[in-house]
Amino acid sequence: MKHIFTxxxxxxxxxxxxxxxxxxxxxxEISFHSSTPVEDIDAVSxxxxxxxxxxxxxxxFSVGMKSFVFQRALMQEHFNENxxxxxxxxxxxxxxxxxxxxxxxxxxxxxxxxTVSGQLTVHGKMNPVKTNATIVVSKDxxxxxxxxxxxxxxxxxxxxxxxxxxxxxxxTVKIKATYQPLNK
Amino acid sequence: xxxxIIPLLIAVVLGVGVAxxxxxxxxxxxxxxxxxxxxxxxxxxxxxxxxxDSATTLLLDxxxxxxxxxxxxxxxxxxxxxxxxxxxxxxxxxxxxPEVGQTITLKGRxxxxxxxxxEIRLDQSTWK
Numbered sequence: 514m515k516h517i518f519t520x521x522x523x524x525x526x527x528x529x530x531x532x533x534x535x536x537x538x539x540x541x542e543i544s545f546h547s548s549t550p551v552e553d554i555d556a557v558s559x560x561x562x563x564x565x566x567x568x569x570x571x572x573x574f575s576v577g578m579k580s581f582v583f584q585r586a587l588m589q590e591h592f593n594e595n596x597x598x599x600x601x602x603x604x605x606x607x608x609x610x611x612x613x614x615x616x617x618x619x620x621x622x623x624x625x626x627x628t629v630s631g632q633l634t635v636h637g638k639m640n641p642v643k644t645n646a647t648i649v650v651s652k653d654x655x656x657x658x659x660x661x662x663x664x665x666x667x668x669x670x671x672x673x674x675x676x677x678x679x680x681x682x683x684x685t686v687k688i689k690a691t692y693q694p695l696n697k
Numbered sequence: 698x699x700x701x702i703i704p705l706l707i708a709v710v711l712g713v714g715v716a717x718x719x720x721x722x723x724x725x726x727x728x729x730x731x732x733x734x735x736x737x738x739x740x741x742x743x744x745x746x747x748x749x750d751s752a753t754t755l756l757l758d759x760x761x762x763x764x765x766x767x768x769x770x771x772x773x774x775x776x777x778x779x780x781x782x783x784x785x786x787x788x789x790x791x792x793x794x795p796e797v798g799q800t801i802t803l804k805g806r807x808x809x810x811x812x813x814x815x816e817i818r819l820d821q822s823t824w825k
Contacts, residue, residue, distance in 0.1 A: 537813075537814075539771060539772075539778055539785055539811075539814070539816075540771065540772045540776040540778060540787075542776075559776040559787070560776065560778075560785075560787050560808070560818060560820060562811045562813045562814055562816075563813070564813055573813055575809075575811055575812060575813045576809075577808035577809025577811075577818055578809075579757065579758055579806070579808040579809065579820075580787075580808040580809065580818070580820055582724075585720070585721065585722075586722050586723060586724045586725065587719060587720060587721075587722060589724070599757070599758075600754075600757060600758075603753055603757055603808075603809050603810075604809045604812075
């Protein structure tokens with residue numbers, strides 16, 4: 514009897530996962546890291562929004578630039594005022610898709626390695642991004658992790674000569690998100 | 698000689714003090730600030746529905762207090778979110794959460810207008 518109940522529950526859960534058109538999070542974690550011999554700089558936002566559409570593989574992110582928190586307030590101030598000009602460009606966005614969607618079975622718990630590509634807009638400037646990502650389907654949601662490098666110059670972010678040796682040429686961006694079904 | 702050394706020493710000490718304070722200055726304590734703007738949930742949602750860009754420019758980085766009914770809670774610990782319809786506030790870590798259905802005043806720093814969900818986002822939020 515217990516086995517029949519478990520079997521039915523798995524069937525229902527499988528159907529539930531499949532039946533959801535969209536999955537979402539409002540607390541995606543986006544962090545970046547700059548490493549130079551002079552100084553390491555880290556910042557994180559835990560309030561990124563994201564929507565994932567399993568049927569098409571489409572993924573979107575939106576994060577407020579002011580929501581990034583640095584170790585030091587002075588760094589945060591410089592980041593917002595001098596580099597990304599948050600007053601003028603208050604958010605960063607990503608619109609893309611899972612390239613190899615056939616590799617992922619969103620109805621079966623497991624870990625799936627995929628490639629994601631799309632357009633990243635920061636500081637009002639849009640560039641293509643392609644990265645490896647890990648998708649973990651589990652009973653408590655769909656988890657996504659990715660890491661890629663960006664070059665500030667590609668986003669028209671000018672680094673003054675005076676601090677050139679303190680900011681890396683390539684900034685590592687890490688994404689961590691846990692999606693729940695969007696019941697709308 | 699003494700007339701030169703003492704003022705010079707004072708200037709150096711002051712300079713180092715100012716530099717250290719600037720370098721290690723503390724993060725903004727939004728919870729201790731008074732709100733610059735007070736809205737009902739309906740008012741602020743309407744403002745962003747009508748003029749999302751100018752409302753963002755007006756409120757960005759400002760402390761905003763919004764009165765409304767809690768419609769949901771999401772996340773936990775360091776990223777606990779309080780949801781009103783069209784407004785989302787990230788509470789300061791380890792906060793006590795309100796009850797769903799409770800009418801509260803949510804105070805926090807406006808960080809962005811989320812165009813994925815059409816929601817007004819606050820961080821470092823507190824409520825009463």
